Amino acid sequence: MPKSPKSLSGNQIRQKFLDFYDKRQHQVLPSASLVPDDPTVLLTIAGMLPFKPIFLGQRQSDFSRATTSQKCLRTNDIENVGRTARHHTFFEMLGNFSFGDYFKEQAIAWAWELSTNVFELPPERLIVSVFREDDEAFAIWRDKIGIPAHRIQRMGEEDNFWASGPTGPCGPCSEIYYDFHPEKGDKDIDLEDDTRFIEYYNLVFMQYNRDADGNLTPLQNKNIDTGLGLERMAQILQQVPNNYETDLxxxxxxxxxxxxxxxxxxxxxxxxxxxxxxxxxxxxxxxxxxxxxxxxxxxxxxxxxxxxxxxxxxxxxxxxxxxxxxxxxxxxxxxxxxxxxxxxxxxxxxxxxxxxxxxxxRKTLARGEKLLADILAQKPEQISGRDAFTLYDTHGFPLELTQEIAEEHGLTVDIAGYEAAMKEQQENSQAAHETVDLLAQGSLDEVTSGVAATEFLGYTVPATTAQVMALVAEGESVESAQTGTEVQVVLDQTPFYAESGGQIGDRGYLSGDNLVVRIDDVKKESDFFVHFGRVERGTLNLGDTVTAQIDRACRRRAQANHTATHLLQAALKKIVDPSISQAGSLVAFDRLRFDFNCSRSLTSEELTQIEDQINTWIAEAHGADVAIMPLTDAKAKGAIAMFGEKYADEVRVIDFPGVSMELCGGTHVNNTAEIGVFKIVAETGVASGIRRIEAVAGPAVLDYLNLRDKVVKELSDRFKVKPEEIPDRITNLQNELKASQKELEAVKQELALAKSDQVLSQAESVGEFKVLVANLGDIEPDALKTAAERLQQKLGDSAVVLGSVPTEGKVSLVAAFSAKIYKDKQLQAGKFIGGIAKLCGGGGGGRPNLAQAGGRDASKLPEALDAAKRQLIEQLQ
Missing domain, CATH: 1.20.58 (Methane Monooxygenase Hydroxylase; Chain G, domain 1)
Incomplete structure (x- = not known):
């Protein structure tokens, strides 16, 4: 009987792997972040991902060999987590890599040495696979390592051929498997049997380049990319039935x-x-x-x-x-x-x-599970897509959980119906916010055919002469445009900044002999800067040479606000959390807006500190260093980039030394002192996990203060108090209003109780119980609830259902049941009133003894109350 391997902890396995390759001249590197430096993927999904640019030939490596223990995260098989022995979301991949250095024979030899000598896996328990056409790897395993040919499995492209994509570097794989049950013998070996075999080490031989036609040509530099699953090796060495029961x-x-x-x-x-x-x-x-x-x-x-x-x-x-x-x-x-x-x-x-x-x-879950339980109680054959979407859209209950709960009850969810409901909502939303396409349905593409890209000069010059290369008016390509015509103009070169990176487009003018065209906005489409404006005087002709002049005052305001967003991000990282990153921004002439990832609101003290820090940097007069450099150099210097943003190989870096360094194509001040002053206007949440700061900088601060001063003076005049007394005056008014509201509520409660006493005589006996169903007119929901509780207590063992129409078109319903009804008769107020409310186009629920609901169709209230009375009598008899 083959011996079992020696036991090692997860930490020991990791260290022994790294030490093994460290002794073989591999550069030991720390794990990269789960947030990859790669906009094409959301998360680090494999040990090779940090080296992808090297494998693809996009970047040169400083070393020819490397080894890592890389943390990885995948969710593609999330439904299998916990159900199989070795599916995970988070896992660690131990890897050794060769960049044009050693290749198949050395990689195989070291993998075998590591497995049998370091981890002391019995050779007779190991089986390997190779790509079906990889005779070289097969021969190395058989002739150099000494594995019997019948223990080397040839497998197809799906299992044993790795590719970075449809085209590019690729190559065959060889995998090593551990056999948990060698007593079953070597005949009819099935490596897909995961109760017997576990694949723990994958060796990828990156030796080909695949072109668009699928042809393979040998690479000049052949690479090695391997991965050994830490959790899988721990299962093997710790001799436990699955990865979950390891010490990891x-x-x-x-x-x-x-x-x-x-x-x-x-x-x-x-x-x-x-x-x-x-x-x-x-x-x-x-x-x-x-x-x-x-x-x-x-x-x-x-x-x-x-x-x-x-x-x-x-x-x-x-x-x-x-x-x-x-x-x-x-x-x-x-x-x-x-x-x-x-x-x-x-x-x-x-x-x-x-x-x-x-x-x-937990709050969302409680609501959603209750609503889903009501749906399941109706014993449907399938959870409808509409119900699943309502749970998600209205109540925040995730589709995945609806599917899981449905599966526990032997049901499925109509995914097609869910997606249709989602699409319908998106279409409705788009229709509600539809805007006019100023580029006139592709006419710009037609008129710029054969035209060279616009050259942008606006970083250094505010005005230039330019030629009109394309002209669109009223959705049509035109040769000329007269006074009063709205136009879109493409120039051969321009000083106008086009809306990008959150910064809005410049304003200004195009001018010539007896010609003035006011430019209100500029957008970039493909390689063209499209100037949106109106001919104020004269005639603009295709081919004209004009003077393009930006509004310098607007540009200065935009520059101040844009640089302020950079300072704001730096201050947030310094004062609140270094992991904060930009999630969006707006740089306008009169304000700025900065969205960032943060799971809580900022305190007033933090906002004060941020504001003070930015104004300190402004006063310190930090100069701007602007440079164009390779993306890799910029990141090496510490320049901040937006996650998910696609950057060119050459990037523009805005650096205020000691304060902020970011990749940015926007316009900025030359010195922070040019900003003048910075003021935070508001801090709010815009989405879960995303906060927003709105602020003003430079001349816009004076506009902001003037407006506030005007408001304060008006309030002071209205209240006939000094400005500093306004807060106390408002507090007094609020207290007076609250007192009046309490008095009003008390009157409403008294009215409701008086009306309830009037209907008390309408209660009917049903066996040992009393049933009272009544319409109380326009009573408010809270008062209606109080009346229902009071009536139920007066009647004893009883069921009370009350309805009202507190506002036009709105229905309020309440059910109050005694303990004997909801316990002995299993008639719960929450479920009962929810069903009645549906007759009024609404819904609701609550506790077994007391529940409220609402509806949208007041005309259906009499019908609903009749149904309530009928159902109560039937179920209590």
Whole structure:
């Protein structure tokens, strides 16, 4: 019987791998962030991703060999997490890489040496695969390593040929498998049997380039890209049944089980799946937040939010009632901190993000699960797409959770119907915000055919002579445009900045002999700057030579506001959180707006500190250094780039030394002193995980202060108080209003009770119970609720349903049931009134004893109340 390998901890496996290749002249590099320096992918999904530019020949490497332990995250198989032995979202890939140095024979020899000598895997338990046409690799394994030919499996392109895409570098793979059951013998080996075999090491031989026709040609420099799964090797060496029960993940699972007061070993399979999901996802969440990602509804933020929500959901499934994610995260942080110190450094941010998201989602979950339970109670054959979309769109309940819960009840969700409802909403939204296409449906493309790209001169000159290369008026290409005509003009060169990077386009004029064209906006389409304006005097002709002059006052305002956004980002990173990054911006002539990732609102103290810091930098008169340089050099210098933004190989860097350095194509002041002053106007939330600061800078501050001064003077005159007394005067008025509102509410309550006493005699006996259904006219919802409770108490064992129309077209409904009704008769107020409200085009619910609902069709109230009375009598008899 083949011997079993020796046991090693996950940390020991990682270190032994890196030490092995370090001794073989590989540069040991730290793991890259989960946020890749690659706009084509959201997350780091493989160990080779940080080296992709080298493999693709886009960048030269400073070393010919490298080795890493790279943290990775994938969600493509998220539904398999916890259900199989080795599917994960977060995992670590141990890799050794050769950039034009060693190739197949050396890579194979070292992989075998590492496996058998370092990790002491019994050779008789190892089986390898090669690409079906890779005779060279087959021969190396057989003749150099000594593996019997029948233990070398040839496999097809789907399994053993790696490609970076449809074209580009590619090559065959060779994989090493561990055999958990060698006693089954060597006949009819099936490497797809994951109960017996586990593929733990993949060697990619990048030796070809594939062209657009699918032809393969040998690369001049052949590369090696390998990946050894840390969790998989830990399963092998620790001799546990799956990756989750290794020391890399099981301590997290154990913490979750203790919180749920469960014994993992004695739990059923469904409970174990939930515990595994929690163990896997919390690792992913901790590292995502540590790398600066905050929860939101888009991109990486949505992936983080989805993972947190799945953790919370599975926690509820195993009986955890209170908030728990921060406790489980403590264990995950402790496991990771020695290898990834940033998780401990970001401990507070991780805990805060988890607590906030869990608290928020628990409220969403409670609402959504109740509504979904009502849908399931109707025993549908399938959850309709419309219901799934309503749960998502109205109540924030994720489609994935609807699918999971439906699956638990043996049902599916109509995804096509869901997508149709989503599309319908998007189309309605677009129709509501439809704007006129000033480029006249492609006429610009026609008139610029054969025209050279516009040359932009605006960084250095405010005015220049230019030739009119294209002219569009009223959606048509024209030879000339008369006074009063709205036009779009393309010039051969221009000083006008075109709207880009959040900065709006310049304003100004085109002029000539007896000609003035006012330019109100400039946009860039492809390589052309399109000047939008109106002929104020004379005639503009195609081919005319004109003077293009920007409005310098507007440009100075835009420059001040744009530089201020750079200073604002620097101040946010310094004062609030270094991981803050830009999520959007607007640079106008009169204001600026800056959106950034942050999961909480900023305090008034922080806003004051930010404002003071920016004004200090302005007063210090920092000069601007503007340079064009290779993208790699800019990033090496520390220039800030927007995640997901696609940059050219050559980039423009705006550097205010010691303060801010960003990649930016906008216009800026030459010295921060030119800004003058900076003032924050507002700080708000615009989306989950995204905050917005609105501010003014330069001359716009005076406009802002003048407006505020005017408002203060007007309020002072109206209240007949001094400006400094205005806040106290407003407070007094608010207190008076609150007192009046309380008096009004008291009167409404008395009116409701008086009306309820009048209908008390309408109660009917149904067996041992009393039933009262009545319309109380225009009573407000709160007063209606009070009346229903009071009537139910007076009647004893009873069911009371009241309706009213408090405002035109709106229906209010309340149901109050005694304990004997909702316990003995299983007739719950929440479910009952929700069904009645549907007859009025609405819905609602609540507790078994007391519930409220609403509707949109007041004309249906009598019908709804009749139905309520009829159903109560039927169900109580």
């Amino acid at each position: 993940i099981f301590p997290i699972i154990k913490t979750a089980a203790e919180i749920a007061e469960l014994d993992y070993a004695k739990s059923d399979e469904k409970t174990k799946v939930s515990l595994k999901v929690i163990g896997d996802h919390i690792r992913a969440v901790v590292h995502l937040i540590a790398d600066g990602i905050t929860a939101s509804n888009i991109g990486r933020g949505y992936i983080l939010r989805r993972l947190i929500r799945r953790v919370v959901r599975h926690g509820r499934l195993i009986g955890i009632q209170g908030e728990f994610t921060t406790q489980v995260a403590d264990t995950a942080i402790a496991l990771a901190e020695d290898t990834y110190p940033n998780v401990r450094e970001r401990n507070d941010a991780i805990q805060a993000e988890l607590q906030r998201e869990e608290s928020q989602f």
